[in-house]
Amino acid sequence: MSKITEVENSRVKSFNSANMGRVKPGDSLIKRRRDVNHAASLQHQYEECERTGRIDNFRITAGVKEGELSNRLAADSDVYKWIEAVAFDVGSGYPPEMKEKADEVIDLIEQSQEGDGYLFTPYIVDRTAKRWSNLVSDHELYCGGHLVQAAVAYHRATGEKKLLDVAAKWADCAADRFGPNAHPGTGGHPEVEMALVELYRETDEKKYLKLSEFFIEQRGKGVLNGDMKIQDHLPVREQSTMEGHAVRQLYLLCGIADLYSETGDKSLIDTLEKQWSNFTGKKMAVTGGAGARYQGERFGLDYEIPGRTGYYETCAAIASFMWNWRMLQITGTAGYADVMEKALYNGILSAMSLDGKKYFYTNPLEHDGCGSISEHMGKGPGRGSNRRSTSHWDRTACCPPNMARLLAGLTGYIYGLNEDSIYVHHYLENEATLHVQGADVVITQKTRYPWEGEVELSIDTPGELEFSLKLRIPGWSKNVHVNINGREPSEAIEPETYFTVTRRWSRGDRVVLNFPMPVEKVAAHPRVTDNSGCVALRRGPVVYCTESTDHPGIDIYNLSLLEDAEIGFEYVEDLLGGVVVLRSEAALNGGTQELYEPLENRKAVGRAELTAVPYFAWANRTPGAMRVWMPIKHL
């Protein structure tokens, strides 16, 4: 079986991931988004890489084209992420329609590489003088990391070694430059740390693991000026809170988790767990978003999780997904899978338009309908808008190809395998052929998750086979019962656990789970004062929002949920690609346009029907206002 998922062969882990190519999704929300990714996004992203000179950069450094480089310092990485997305797309069973293009680009990359392995297009043209000269701000190591990730994915998906050789040669070059007996230094934007562990796993070359360790251990020694914004304020073992640039912090934690999984150094898992507690207990948006603050794209204070001015970069939610996957794989603890699910169905899927061509860079929890708040926030145009755009490609375009590789690789995160267990981490319609104890076990999930909570698992074994089936019970899920082969259902199972069924399985066994999906009114910790007196609506893993487009003639800011009103739900196939919408009677509040006035003025003057749609699907219709957190009356 080809090794295609990210984390394999590690020393400390609860399970291996199942080969993504062996998981065949049926119709579901996720499959629809993946199909769009395959059919539209990959092609469109290639075209944007061409249009904006990102591929021409490699043509120029390869010597096959004359011209000026488009010297964006992270531009190479966007091409690498696109290649990685193509690898996952091919590897998970889609027709290899983009592979030819990817192979052409890989040829250009190979031709661009310098004799000693150095590869970073801006400094190939400028030659060696600028190499490694500005680790704080340049993205050499970051781009190198993405090269390595793309190469490993491509090798696993296709068995082709060309890009892997380039990546290994680049890593050799980096290993010559950096290390205890060479130069100090580490990257201002983490990424290479996790990539190098993966390269070690793919090549069994221990120096890559050592180099990853070196880069991680360099932090807090001042090589990046001690800057908290880029995680250099403390040695990693002393970092106990999520600080600084969110994507950088989360990528660093991915690297630390990977290092831990290879070394088992307990002090590393300690820092990871402390930071996870800080993240999930004090800094994560209800959508799984990470990095509250525009300025520095960074984590805010504890409980600083604003709605309208929140940043929540797409890449940060993806990075959280990646980190939590690593933590899940290490520990087998269900809470990590919950965070993955929360991010996926909310703050990640929100980034992509229905047509797969336009993206959000930021994913705030509120928009007032008045254009982009980005300029006010000290960021370029196009962020903080209520319209997804393609304009990222003209500047920083990290998010779109990150989204593409995540969607393309999603089938690798559904199942986990170890000697005597099959983990079911995530629920969606699919058929998977899993290799357990030398046999192929076929698991079929029939479900309309996340829109309905019923999941029917068929387990087909070649003969009788004893193993444990570990079923994740989501944290949001109360009163779950498991029913095996139609017998008496289990007692209600504790949420946020894995429920283990150990038995001798045989062809035709059926496990039925039912996750009740009432609409929940979720309150935030009272110190999240942005949300005082407000609730978010959630059903299953999906968080909802209220959009003005569903409320003609009403200012949605004048709507309050009623605590006792029943909230109905309905699947609407022809809305937003097929979603469940919520409907409820709401209070319509009075008030003037005064900034401050007596409370009495703001009392309800009537009722109105409130419609809520999944947050991830907002801003796909007439642009307007949107709110996740809604005031609630009669607490």
Place this chain on the structure above:
Amino acid sequence: MSKITEVENSRVKSFNSANMGRVKPGDSLIKRRRDVNHAASLQHQYEECERTGRIDNFRITAGVKEGELSNRLAADSDVYKWIEAVAFDVGSGYPPEMKEKADEVIDLIEQSQEGDGYLFTPYIVDRTAKRWSNLVSDHELYCGGHLVQAAVAYHRATGEKKLLDVAAKWADCAADRFGPNAHPGTGGHPEVEMALVELYRETDEKKYLKLSEFFIEQRGKGVLNGDMKIQDHLPVREQSTMEGHAVRQLYLLCGIADLYSETGDKSLIDTLEKQWSNFTGKKMAVTGGAGARYQGERFGLDYEIPGRTGYYETCAAIASFMWNWRMLQITGTAGYADVMEKALYNGILSAMSLDGKKYFYTNPLEHDGCGSISEHMGKGPGRGSNRRSTSHWDRTACCPPNMARLLAGLTGYIYGLNEDSIYVHHYLENEATLHVQGADVVITQKTRYPWEGEVELSIDTPGELEFSLKLRIPGWSKNVHVNINGREPSEAIEPETYFTVTRRWSRGDRVVLNFPMPVEKVAAHPRVTDNSGCVALRRGPVVYCTESTDHPGIDIYNLSLLEDAEIGFEYVEDLLGGVVVLRSEAALNGGTQELYEPLENRKAVGRAELTAVPYFAWANRTPGAMRVWMPIKHL
């Protein structure tokens, strides 16, 4: 009568301000703060100016001391503001205890001035090469403006001309440099605009008015790189919203108002009124605070008025007070006086500690009790703390001396006079001798305002004298009746107006006003989503907050006001220098430490007594948490 207030002799105005020296305050909240300012702050600020080299800078440039300059680019202005504070202190009748020190410093300033009038200590040592070289970031024109303001105030208070001559010589130097027939340019930090108008008023030298106009008209022409942060994005007439650095924006508006008052150019008052609507309708904190955002100390988006992460620089609230005074003087419209009062009793007084030696630079509406949020916000330490400090002096110290000059000059803002009217803008215990129609009218206010709403005005005229008494009815005040000489009271008067009593007054006339002061629950506009489901408590002009120190054993974040609970109030003489406190039964809410959980968990589990103290007095006891906006149950 000596001319001591800022705005006199202007062309477009509703009234002249009364001479601050003729208003003698009796015991009141304001007098207590002024007494502390006189007895402690002025001396302490002088010492801090000495300790931090601000006065030594002048000794060095005067050639009476060797050494290195402490080259803070706004340091000169702090000394000038302190001189202005001393001038107002002396001019309003306090013993001239600091005058000797001020005269010594004025001598140093005079000796520091260059032959051509240039005066800015950093570039005296560096000599002329750096002069006017960086108008965007340097503070030459800003410091010059403060020199002029101090000089005018000192001249009006003492009749002494030395500093005024220095200031005029400096202004001549600036007028040689800048102008339609000289160099383009304007200051990155407005301030000089209003100062030059005042200098024109004091000297009748029209070129200073012309220079002010030039600086104002330069904006929007790109001389400051078109930067919105420093109000160069548009010509002033096209600026319709409050943008950029709050103090700069508000000082600019002061200058524009002064220019308008001299020129009557209607297009200027139009932009002022538009911006006032934007400020008071969409950007002003309930405390009168201005400038929501840490980053850039700037105005946020419309309705971006956060609590905990709000900035609300002390100087910005003072600048708003100054601007609104100018608008009031121009128009005689009560709404401007309301904004002055709101800022004064809340977001301005909050800046100073009870002992008058420690200050807040920022005045947020919430503090979680966990140290300073400043570093996180990209600012130096000491801001965003729940402890006032003296540490400003080691860096930027604009706020403390700004506070000192404001408090020292406050008696100039109480009354207004024109040919046939006396305006009573603000209420506080005092006796004032006002020159009307050639006669001295003595007005005595007996009141415990702002703690009680009853005001008794005695009007003593030398004989019978007909004039209009214009009594401000605050915007917060409903059901006000005026009673003259014990006769039938008037009908209820419209809030936010001036109530005019025109009659022939004679000795012993008595006017009694009663402003009912119920405790009000104030709601914010629904687009201020930081405050959804919350109210602020206000009684009279005073906004309240809840502090943890009054709630031992209770996390104030678990308290919610009850909509129908009666809120009691009581004056407590020995608390916080004498304040009215509020008390009410409140809900004590349950909940775990989870970041998100079902609303049911957060329901009330009991009751607790909530105590609220005036916001301005917070952080004078055991440091802890503080909230202005409190959640309310049963809306």
